[in-house]
Amino acid sequence: MKKHMSPREKTEAKWGLLFVAPTMIGLIVLNFYPIFNTIYQSFCKTGDFGKGNTFVGLANYQKVLASSETWMSLWNTIKYALIEVPFGIIIALLLAVLLNKKVAGKSVYRTIFFLPMVCAPAAVAMVWKWLYNTQFGLLNNIFHTKVAWISDPKIAWISIGVIGVWSIIGYNMVLFIGGLQEIPGDYYEAASIDGANGFRQFISITVPLLSPTTFFIVQTRIIGALTVFDLMFMVMDKTNVALKNVQSIVYLFYQYAFTNGNKGYGATLVMVLLVFIMIVTFILQQVEKRVVYHN
Amino acid sequence: MKSAEANARRNKILTQIVLIIMAFIMLVPFAWMILTALKTNQESISVNPFYIFPHNGWHWENFATVWKSYNFVILYKNTLLMIFFRVVCACLTATMAGYAFGRLKFPGKKILFTMVLIQMMVPSQIFIIPQYLMVSKMGMLNTTFGLVWPGIVTAFGTYLLKTGYEGLPMDLEEAANIDGCSVPGRFLHIMMPLTRSSMVSLGIFTAVFAFKDLMWPMIVCTNANTTTLSAGLAKMQGQYGSEYPTMMAAATLAVLPMIIIYVIFQKQFVEGIATSGGKL
Amino acid sequence: MRDQKSRFRGYLEAERHKLESLTGRQKLRYIIDYYWLWILGIFCAFFIFGYVIYHAAFAVKDFWFYAVFANTMGDGGNGSRLYTDFVDYAGFDTSQKKVEMNASSWFDPSVKGGTVNSYYQAFVALVESGDLDIVVMGREGLRAVGSSGRLLDLSDERCSGIYKKYSGRIVTCEPYDEEYSDASVPVGIDLSDSRLVTEYGLYEDECVLGISAYSSRLDSVEAFLDFVLL
Numbered sequence: 154m155k156k157h158m159s160p161r162e163k164t165e166a167k168w169g170l171l172f173v174a175p176t177m178i179g180l181i182v183l184n185f186y187p188i189f190n191t192i193y194q195s196f197c198k199t200g201d202f203g204k205g206n207t208f209v210g211l212a213n214y215q216k217v218l219a220s221s222e223t224w225m226s227l228w229n230t231i232k233y234a235l236i237e238v239p240f241g242i243i244i245a246l247l248l249a250v251l252l253n254k255k256v257a258g259k260s261v262y263r264t265i266f267f268l269p270m271v272c273a274p275a276a277v278a279m280v281w282k283w284l285y286n287t288q289f290g291l292l293n294n295i296f297h298t299k300v301a302w303i304s305d306p307k308i309a310w311i312s313i314g315v316i317g318v319w320s321i322i323g324y325n326m327v328l329f330i331g332g333l334q335e336i337p338g339d340y341y342e343a344a345s346i347d348g349a350n351g352f353r354q355f356i357s358i359t360v361p362l363l364s365p366t367t368f369f370i371v372q373t374r375i376i377g378a379l380t381v382f383d384l385m386f387m388v389m390d391k392t393n394v395a396l397k398n399v400q401s402i403v404y405l406f407y408q409y410a411f412t413n414g415n416k417g418y419g420a421t422l423v424m425v426l427l428v429f430i431m432i433v434t435f436i437l438q439q440v441e442k443r444v445v446y447h448n
Numbered sequence: 449m450k451s452a453e454a455n456a457r458r459n460k461i462l463t464q465i466v467l468i469i470m471a472f473i474m475l476v477p478f479a480w481m482i483l484t485a486l487k488t489n490q491e492s493i494s495v496n497p498f499y500i501f502p503h504n505g506w507h508w509e510n511f512a513t514v515w516k517s518y519n520f521v522i523l524y525k526n527t528l529l530m531i532f533f534r535v536v537c538a539c540l541t542a543t544m545a546g547y548a549f550g551r552l553k554f555p556g557k558k559i560l561f562t563m564v565l566i567q568m569m570v571p572s573q574i575f576i577i578p579q580y581l582m583v584s585k586m587g588m589l590n591t592t593f594g595l596v597w598p599g600i601v602t603a604f605g606t607y608l609l610k611t612g613y614e615g616l617p618m619d620l621e622e623a624a625n626i627d628g629c630s631v632p633g634r635f636l637h638i639m640m641p642l643t644r645s646s647m648v649s650l651g652i653f654t655a656v657f658a659f660k661d662l663m664w665p666m667i668v669c670t671n672a673n674t675t676t677l678s679a680g681l682a683k684m685q686g687q688y689g690s691e692y693p694t695m696m697a698a699a700t701l702a703v704l705p706m707i708i709i710y711v712i713f714q715k716q717f718v719e720g721i722a723t724s725g726g727k728l
Numbered sequence: 729m730r731d732q733k734s735r736f737r738g739y740l741e742a743e744r745h746k747l748e749s750l751t752g753r754q755k756l757r758y759i760i761d762y763y764w765l766w767i768l769g770i771f772c773a774f775f776i777f778g779y780v781i782y783h784a785a786f787a788v789k790d791f792w793f794y795a796v797f798a799n800t801m802g803d804g805g806n807g808s809r810l811y812t813d814f815v816d817y818a819g820f821d822t823s824q825k826k827v828e829m830n831a832s833s834w835f836d837p838s839v840k841g842g843t844v845n846s847y848y849q850a851f852v853a854l855v856e857s858g859d860l861d862i863v864v865m866g867r868e869g870l871r872a873v874g875s876s877g878r879l880l881d882l883s884d885e886r887c888s889g890i891y892k893k894y895s896g897r898i899v900t901c902e903p904y905d906e907e908y909s910d911a912s913v914p915v916g917i918d919l920s921d922s923r924l925v926t927e928y929g930l931y932e933d934e935c936v937l938g939i940s941a942y943s944s945r946l947d948s949v950e951a952f953l954d955f956v957l958l
Binding site for chain 2: 176190273368431
């Protein structure tokens with residue numbers, strides 16, 4: 154294949170490989186060595202009390218795939234993603250577009266929306282517990298209801314999803330602002346001269362030109378939401394009956410690998426999750442080719 | 449003409465209303481954090497939801513207590529050093545890789561990029577033990593290098609900047625190519641300045657993640673003189689587990705440098721490439 | 729390749745001409761504007777390489793002994809009285825290898841969900857990397873850690889000396905993994921009357937010591953046991 158390349162393509166290939174080399178070497182050392190280690194472990198039974206691992210082949214996979222717990226937690230994770238990803242993105246996009254215009258106090262707002270990202274997790278947990286408390290909670294006090302926001306299995310996943318949306322808006326917004334700023338300003342000027350109003354400009358300029366950024370956020374947020382770990386435990390007590398209905402698959406992995414010391418089983422769960430996310434990503438990449446605007 | 453003006457006015461007010469409501473929602477935990485820091489311990493655990501403000505006086509001395517009991521200067525220094533090196537390393541490696549993935553053709557591109565994506569798909573807990581072993585075997589425990597180590601490359605940043613480079617118009621580079629500009633020349637002088645906004649986003653993200661990372665500093669830096677803010681203050685959380693005012697005062701002090709960093713960073717968002725493109 | 733080289737030379741030439749035409753201040757400005765990232769990168773690379781080489785050559789890497797004192801309010805960290813007393817007692821030369829005592833760790837695996845915190849994750853990483861030798865904590869917590877198989881089975885022949893010597897203080901646990909053993913496994917040594925409680929005040933009443941399953945320094949562990957039960 155290399156022989157058919159023109160000299161220009163050759164130099165390009167050389168520079169390309171040179172440019173990705175630092176990142177790829179770093180990723181292989183820091184991340185891929187652990188990942189291969191995990192793959193190997195998924196075929197092993199972990200030796201307890203200082204005894205070595207024993208190779209068991211696909212036994213872990215059989216157990217994981219036959220367990221209803223696995224599918225339950227995978228479904229919980231998907232439900233969480235279905236709330237967090239769309240709402241987190243839409244609200245953040247709205248805010249970013251508003252903040253990209255000439256608005257009074259723009260940088261103050263940007264800083265405020267950034268604050269939840271660095272706020273102490275303990276404070277965030279306390280506030281949400283206070284909001285969701287069945288007896289004293291603000292929500293129930295305002296609406297004069299007695300809803301068990303986080304201990305009713307039917308609605309707990311929604312309440313948890315809301316926290317997820319709230320905590321991700323800042324991240325998405327920073328990315329959207331970055332994307333919006335890279336849209337050439339003269340496009341809007343030209344559109345204004347043509348008499349297009351704000352909404353028309355949004356549809357015909359912002360949406361297509363922002364679509365690569367949007368796709369990036371969709372992709373990374375789907376991955377992020379599917380690997381959500383401890384959000385649930387921020388507000389839910391350990392005795393909560395709804396826990397079973399919200400625990401994510403990464404939490405299940407953590408239970409096995411860290412708490413119970415069954416690393417082989419935990420590694421297998423990671424592999425199942427990895428395959429699932431790869432399928433989703435593959436589908437998304439196909440969608441990208443159709444939907445996303447490339448100039 | 450008058451109606452258009454009225455329209456614009458109405459839009460402006462509407463925008464402000466939306467922004468104020470959202471700002472309020474976003475501010476609640478932060479305000480809570482500061483208000484709790486000013487309460488007595490008794491008040492802070494009171495169940496009455498409407499005792500938001502301290503009503504037994506404002507206890508500013510909580511901040512002084514925390515400041516005295518911890519060596520904040522060293523913690524700030526360690527944290528800022530870690531953040532600085534992580535941001536520089538991440539921006540550097542990611543912008544190069546992002547440009548190559550977004551703009552150049554080279555063999556193995558698809559496979560390599562899939563590897564970048566896979567890194568994001570696995571729970572980060574599986575990386576800890578091998579990475580700790582590397583740092584331990586290199587004798588880098590309790591050093592800034594040990595803190596920076598897992599952050600020297602970033603899959604997320606590579607993907608982010610790849611998106612940024614892909615979004616730039618094709619003709620920019622084409623013109624330079626005809627002029628005989630080499631690949632690194634094109635990259636440095638034309639393409640990289642145009643993705644400054646993405647780089648700023650990446651810088652902000654790297655800084656926030658480094659700041660929030662609790663477990664890594666906890667494992668590699670066990671000395672009080674080498675650890676970072678989050679890990680150093682977590683020790684306080686263990687000791688004063690139930691003393692919310694002290695904890696929150698510490699957390700407030702810890703967040704301050706991050707806010708300053710963000711304010712500086714976000715000023716760097718450039719206003720569209722129409723202006724920076726003029727440099728060409 | 730030749731073409732590439734001459735092109736690069738041409739690029740350098742052009743840059744030199746550009747720089748010559750500028751005054752000193754403009755030169756600086758130009759270089760900072762166009763090469764700031766490279767300058768930073770080179771600076772960083774030098775710093776990091778220097779650091780790595782320096783440490784790889786001179787840093788003390790190995791441990792004599794690594795202990796975690798979990799859930800303690802007392803002072804048992806590096807440089808504390810317990811630390812210096814033990815180093816003196818065991819005769820460790822800390823310029824050769826390190827002694828590490830970590831007293832800032834809080835977790836309780838015996839309660840449901842008590843393992844979902846960073847301290848526990850850090851502890852697991854220390855155990856499984858093989859760096860950790862012992863952990864001291866409350867009885868129930870230690871038994872829960874033991875159930876996960878991360879503590880050494882004291883009836884193992886590797887530590888038969890310790891097992892015989894302190895057979896009156898053994899704490900047992902039931903492993904999660906039933907295939908390992910149906911019966912309880914001895915994993916802890918009760919130190920509730922040791923100097924950790926009476927002299928150094930690390931714990932108020934009870935504390936139990938467990939040995940990491942991957943520890944390779946059992947003689948240091950034995951020295952520590954002898955020291956606290958002196």
